[in-house]
Amino acid sequence: MSYGIRLYVWGDRACFTRPEMKAERVSYDIMTPSAARGILEAIHWKPAIRWVVDRIHVLNEISFDSVRRNEVKNKILDSDVKKAMNGRDIILQHRKPDEDPQQRMTVMLRNVAYVIEAHFEMTMNAGNTDNPEKHYSIFCRRARAGQFYHQPYFGCREFPVHFELLEDGHSTPVSHYAQTPEQDLQWMLWDLDYGTEISPKFFRAIMRKGVINIPDLYEREV
Template sequence: MSSPIILEVSGDYALFSRPEMKVERVSYDVITPSAARGILEAIYWKPQIRWIIDRITVINPIRFTNIRRNEISKKASSPNAALVNQGGNDNLGIYVDQERQQRASLLLRDVRYLIHASVHILDTRLDRGGEKVPANQAAGKHLEMFKRRARKGQAFHQPYFGCREFPVAFKLHEDDSEVPKPHESLLGEKDLGFMLHDIEFDQNPKTKAVKSTIPHFFRAEMTDGGITVPALPFKI
């Protein structure tokens, strides 16, 4: 069964950091489902929906390159922020000149993917008037709104490949005959190892505050450039 959304995304560089690399950033071989979902949400998002990534197709050959980037060695901590909110005189500012560090990154270059996705309805109420509609009708309306925005190149914020300095160019495919084919070097089967699937947020049901985050992984296997993404292992 084909997905209702096929979005082509491309860029000069991409960095989907592996969590097991503690200091130097090392990218996965391909885009992760959570990163793909972030691109879709940058184009169109509503609290009533959740994007589901069904399949990822790699178009360009997988190529890596090394760069060094300026980063900072620390970040603002939650305890300090809470202290300031309570009237304390702690300083939340970070002086870049004092905290700057150069770190190496192993990233992808000249990337191009097809994101096959569908929409999951969390709430069948539509924004205008809050009326209840059938789930399939609500899904169709949200998909049409996404397609309209994608055709015009509109986005709530600039989508990116893992880091904000690596912007994404996107194009909606509505005709299967125009969909590009994977490069011949991607033909065959390849085991990409364990990859981040998505992150489950454990929230307080009353305040909606996040109590903890649980990462979920899956064994990514690429066949002729395509990766079938399994269903989410947790309740949305």
């Protein structure tokens, strides 16, 4: 039995921020594999499994909007967090954007829709009661009912994700780029490698007829 899944996701806005942009938020052209993984984990994740994104189908035409948003200038200091953890009388409070304004440009995606093809693998943290069929059934049950542990989002929490499980008998929606043989979307963030130190990994995103095949970091060098 195959434990791969197809999840149809869509929303009004999305922003998958390019890490090379420091001051402004500028989105990639499509959803990143790490964002797709985050959506799956929002529906079902346990230490016993690891989600692997296989393909991303880009359904709608890629289009952008530019807006200015009020963000905060400062952040809570790590030193204050450590003091609070040690029992010091420290107030950990983030100031509101209207109290500490910082206007920044955001270049975001408009009217996005994707199909995520993925599977999961069992990890070393799997217990005696963990097995692939169990976790597959849990994910499918939750996805069918529209349930999640926390609201999945497209890059930023203000861009919520709507989702629908595509089961056997449900065809993948036709992509706007179904007649486009190949489109090079340049280098894209694959994910963060949490090895001896946290390091970003990138891959060359090539879209063929609206589909991007995603390499697996753990199988080959990315």
